[in-house]
Amino acid sequence: MTRLTTCPDAEAVASRAAALIGRQLERARAERGVAHLALSGGTTPGHTYELLGAEHDVLERVELWFADERCVRPDDPESNYRLAYEAMLAPAAIDPARVHRMEGELGPHTGAERYGRELAARLADEGKLPVLDVVVLGIGPDAHIASLFPGAATLSAPEDAICLGIEDSPKPPPERITLSLGMLHAARSCLLLATGAGKADAISAMLGEPSRHAPASLLRRGRLSVIVDDAAAPPPRLR
Numbered sequence: 001m002t003r004l005t006t007c008p009d010a011e012a013v014a015s016r017a018a019a020l021i022g023r024q025l026e027r028a029r030a031e032r033g034v035a036h037l038a039l040s041g042g043t044t045p046g047h048t049y050e051l052l053g054a055e056h057d058v059l060e061r062v063e064l065w066f067a068d069e070r071c072v073r074p075d076d077p078e079s080n081y082r083l084a085y086e087a088m089l090a091p092a093a094i095d096p097a098r099v100h101r102m103e104g105e106l107g108p109h110t111g112a113e114r115y116g117r118e119l120a121a122r123l124a125d126e127g128k129l130p131v132l133d134v135v136v137l138g139i140g141p142d143a144h145i146a147s148l149f150p151g152a153a154t155l156s157a158p159e160d161a162i163c164l165g166i167e168d169s170p171k172p173p174p175e176r177i178t179l180s181l182g183m184l185h186a187a188r189s190c191l192l193l194a195t196g197a198g199k200a201d202a203i204s205a206m207l208g209e210p211s212r213h214a215p216a217s218l219l220r221r222g223r224l225s226v227i228v229d230d231a232a233a234p235p236p237r238l239r
């Protein structure tokens with residue numbers, strides 16, 4: 001069952017999200033000595049990253065990964081890496097050796113192939129998908145997650161697909177790298193954040209019948225936590 005938390009505003013969403021992520025990372029460290037956290041981009045998670053970056057110990061023994069990336073240079077204002085670097089990685093002085101950047105500058109297919117190999121080498125048991133501990137997701141108004149868009153062929157990628165290259169993202173820029181839906185399913189937990197009335201329909205679609213037209217609805221609901229503000233919250237019947 002999806003755990004849905006509704007907060008008064010975006011500040012409260014960020015605070016709840018940072019606290020939940022901290023608990024999940026602590027559990028992973030306790031169980032396996034290290035935690036693997038994957039980050040999304042966009043405007044929603046930035047303040048959560050700032051709160052995590054301000055609590056230095058919360059990121060100890062954490063390996064940072066990405067759920068998706070635009071095919072731009074890492075210093076490009078559009079880069080999800082740059083968002084995470086400025087909000088969290090630099091303020092927390094995270095050792096670069098613990099940060100696994102998607103190399104968007106190499107282009108969608110080379111970048112996806114290299115990242116898939118890195119994830120497999122670091123996190124996969126023989127013949128299985130790599131398992132991340134926590135994946136932070138935003139959601140688009142069309143209920144896309146990471147760079148998995150409604151009706152896209154990426155939603156039907158082979159079961160062993162780890163990372164996918166995209167050339168025709170409806171959300172600019174068009175070229176991106178994204179974790180596969182299988183990777184999101186394999187993750188121990190996904191945390192989806194949404195604020196603003198513009199996300200209310202997407203959140204309702206996510207909680208409805210699973211559909212390729214609403215990629216967020218395809219997430220594993222038993223491993224999904226959703227934190228929204230009142231404006232993005234679904235009607236009471238869906239809660």
Ligand code: 6PG
Pocket residue numbers: 040041042043044045068069070080137138139140144145146147171
């Ligand atoms: C990206 C993100 C994407 C984002 C949603 C929501 O690279 O664009 O990873 O999946 O999370 O589009 O974006 P906002 O938070 O800006 O609404």
